[in-house]
Amino acid sequence: MKRRPLVWVFKFFFASSSLPFVWMSLSGLVQAGLAAVSLLLLRDLVDGRGQSSSTLVWLSVGYLLSALVLPNAINILIQMFREAVVRRSQQDLTWKLMQKSARIRMDRLEDSNYQDVVSAVTKADSSVMINYWQCVQEVILSVLRIVSVGAVLTSFYWGIPLVVFASVLPELWMRLRFAKLQHRMHLDQSAVERRATYFAELLTNRESLKELRTSAVEKFLFGKWWAQKDSYDRKDLAFDRKRQSYFGAGHLLFLTAITISMYFMVKWVMGGQTSVGALTSAIFALNTIMGSMGSLLYNVGQVQHQQLLVETTIGFLQDTDVEQPDMSDLQDVEAPFDIRFEGVSFKYPDSDSYALQDVTFTISHGERLALVGANGSGKSTLIRLLLGLSRPTAGCIYVNGVPLDNCSLAKYREHVTVAFQDFAQYHRTVRENIGFGHLPSLPVQPLLEQAAEQSGAAEFISRLPQGYDQQLGAAYHNGVDLSGGQWQKTAMARAYLRPATLLVMDEPTASLDPLAEVEVYRQFSELAEGKTALLVSHRLGSATLADRILVLKQGKLVEVGNHQGLLRESGEYAKLFTSQAQWYRQDEEQGGVQDEHRVADVHL
Template sequence: MSNDDEPAPLDPIELRLQAKAGRRSAGRLGSLVHKSTRLMWQAGPRKSIVLTCIQVINAALLAAQVVVVERLVSVVIDLSSGATMRDLLLPLVAFAVLTAITTVIGSVQTQIGRLLAESVARLMWRSVSGVAAAVTLRHFEAPDFYDLLQRVQSNATRPFQVTQALLRILGGLTATVGVGAVLFAIHPILVPLLAVGGLPLILTNRAESRLEFKFAVDQTTNQRERAYLTFLLTGRVEAKEIRAFDLGGQFADRLDRRHDEYITAMHAHVRHRLRLNLVGNLLSAILLSCTMIIVAWFIADGQIDVSQASAAIVAIRMLQGQLQTLLGGVQTIFESGLFLDDVELFLRLGAEAERDEDGAQPPSEFETITVDNLGFRYPGSTQHALRNVNMHIRSGSLVALVGENGSGKTTLAKILAGLYDCEEGAVRWDGVDTREFSRKAIRSRVAVIFQDFARYAFTARENIATGDGAHPINDDRVVAAARSAGADGFLSRLPKQYHTILSRLFRGGRDLSGGQWQRVAIARAYYRDAPLVILDEPTASLDARAEHDLFASLRAVLKGRTAIFVSHRFSTVRTADLIVVLHAGQIVESGSHDELMARGGRYAELFRLQAAAYLADVDEN
């Protein structure tokens, strides 16, 4: 069997998703609860203490209300046998005060909860975005990673929901104990009867939680597709092409189909949940009715008086509500715990990324970069993007990577930039495998700009200074980099010069042409004082004169730094010290322009084809 026919190695994200499918132990759930509580405490310790105290106070007030109701009913009954309205005043005032305090406390609890929720969400988003920025690019080649990221983004507030549920459980338990004690004093048998009434809800709530998680997992891809189609229909960059090709209706119809599929699945899901909920509540209501019948029998049998019966009815209703709160909290924890498995899994990717990227500090400079029998495949692919690649780069040299589309030029550039690790072979700096170095430190010594560079809706100075985001902005370096890239002229003419926002998304912003944006991106690479500069199609949006000027000044601008540039325009690479020709993921030729032309191989063929096309245009004119 050839290497191309070998099955692709299973992506690590897929392995982790499969491995976690069966892990739903109580210990695992307890760990998630512990971490969620710790997260809430980190987000706002004072607010956490206040909310906890409020839950306990509220529970105590509920128990006090039952006692007051019993006293109130007793006084009302005694009005006909000597009690006065003055005797009624105290329990009435007490009941009113307790009710008002309970209402106020509930409002305070809601508002503090909102503040704490935002703080928890902020911490959670900071963790999620940190992991997303830290994991290797290989993860972004795997669809399962995007599914996982989508679910994590949709459930970033789950830790707060878990801690809120814990507080509800705490309040429910406290209230249950307090109200239950009052009920037990009225008649001991009433408490276990009510406890039995909660069993159906425990079972059905657990089943509902499993259903909710399964539905969310099943619909993740659909949700991602709907988000993507919405982005296409509302994006500024996509707006031109959507109108030019009249794609709005087509994309909207496609979005409607995805919505229809989602709503159809949701209908089935909701029906299933409602059936479970109906069964649980119906059984619980039947058991509660039985309890009420027993209370009536106790009254008829003389075991309790009317005031105690009234208090018992109020206590039963309160206790049922607290049991519902308690069970609802348990359901939230279990349901959120399932989602938090995803969050925990995603955050572990950040820890793994730190371990993967750990290593010794590389030298600040290098004499040679050696690519030794390098091989690379993208996740899920059976084909090598690069195979048996060998090359030697001297410090201070200009190296050009050329070849037809799909030949592996950009992939090789990404590996040299430290964005990917090779699967086979090695990339060595002065003989040391770069995988022994810290990946972050390696990337800090490389300035790389790709053809699909980012256009940040920031000021011009900030756009350029992103080339070295680890240090404060140096305005002198910003201007020097812009001048070297030929961007100073048009940036200086902007309304606020380098402080102008380069986007029309925000008030006062200005947009640039494609060529101007490319010069800003090149300035970004120049701003980063790195010994290795990688430029992927750096002149794709430049006119012929600007392209000529850029390459004519490249050596002077780089000041002895090593440069690797990817280009499909053979006229721009003639002055390179080394031209590397790639085809189907392999290096087929390398040498200077004169050497390769004299050899008469693929480079010479492609160079003559492009030259002939230019000459034909000249002859026609």
């Protein structure tokens, strides 16, 4: 056993629940010592014909206490202490895991291999740790019981304990080997298990079921789930059959050694070479050794397997590849600030191609920029880099001339507000859904209402039964569902609530109706006054709001300029804009509904 995880687990439990943890550990040691004491008392009791009646009574009482009463009472105490340790330590472990998960770099979290680790670790709880500790303790206690009880067998012949101990070595080696193989197999199977879990979630999630039923693909997905689950179970069962066959052969060797030992012991008693009390004690000793050997073998394998799980958890908690390490020399970011991308390139993990390549531009304070380009051109990647959610693979991002890596991201983000295209839907109250944008403003009702007005959410909030205190999410008691557009307006209110210098809007109108979209752009224009604003949109008409337009194509910045200037250049922007304009005009010529939004989208 490696010392590192054992010491880490000891310190973890001692820090979180010292008293019950110490009593749980000491109780096990007392229990182990009682086994040898009970055998000695049993031998004297059986051979005690010449003893006084009071001595025999005390021997009987002592044997019952050491063999039955005290071990069972200690078992109850150990379970009570264990429950106390688990309850007190679970919160500490969960807190550590959440803290670390919140700091790991986004690029790392999106790595498929690392996701297998995250999946295993996030399922961990303190019972994994306590099971590991108790298995280690049980290995030690089993060895103590075997050694102390084995001393009783030396009253027959010193070679008997050696034969018994030697017979268990093959099974011990096999259990250690299979523990490593089992852990490796579970890691290999993690991807299969995640896919099976995903299909199961699709088939039980209320939102996805609406589309699945109308598309009649439930049976297809069930087949996919069954295939993944069947593959997992087949490998698991095959491994288990192989393991049990090896364990069975090893255990058969151990039982053979016990049987041979019993044969010789009975033969020696019949020949008068030892007493009946010693034989009785030896029989119980062999029974105890068999139980202790079984416990030793089982727990050695469990320690090996659980130690690997514990090491994975410790490795995750001690991972230094965090978003921003603790550094005393990080510089605070003060507003106003300019931002410069200098030769920035970025490549996602496990990808051979660059999502962004050699991008250089400057965002000056108070400037309004629009970021446009076809799907997959690198717009979302650029936003991630701008927000510090990912680090450039090459190049550097500067804030007022200071590399972003040298700036405090926490201070930097205090000056940034963002509405994401793939916004979060918090199944909490409306108040919290908006207030999460700026927690200090959460209890200030006028600020929440102002943000809701600016985003267009105030209208539907006023119709909710409990207004700003309405629980969202139909899965919860008295919860209500919102439409896609209502969720988006709520997310935008969250962004508007935050008093920031840099306003980033990533496809802010994807789920809105035409009139609401026009209103959003009007509000955005007003809110951007005196701030730096970056608008990402497929609606190229909205780009006319910007002072400058950045055009991305296949990860490269191909054009920079204003709307009229880029149209005159007849480049990528003109091509995209003209394509959208022709679609709108063609639709109108074919007798489509005259949509105010479409006209506004082209001629903003």
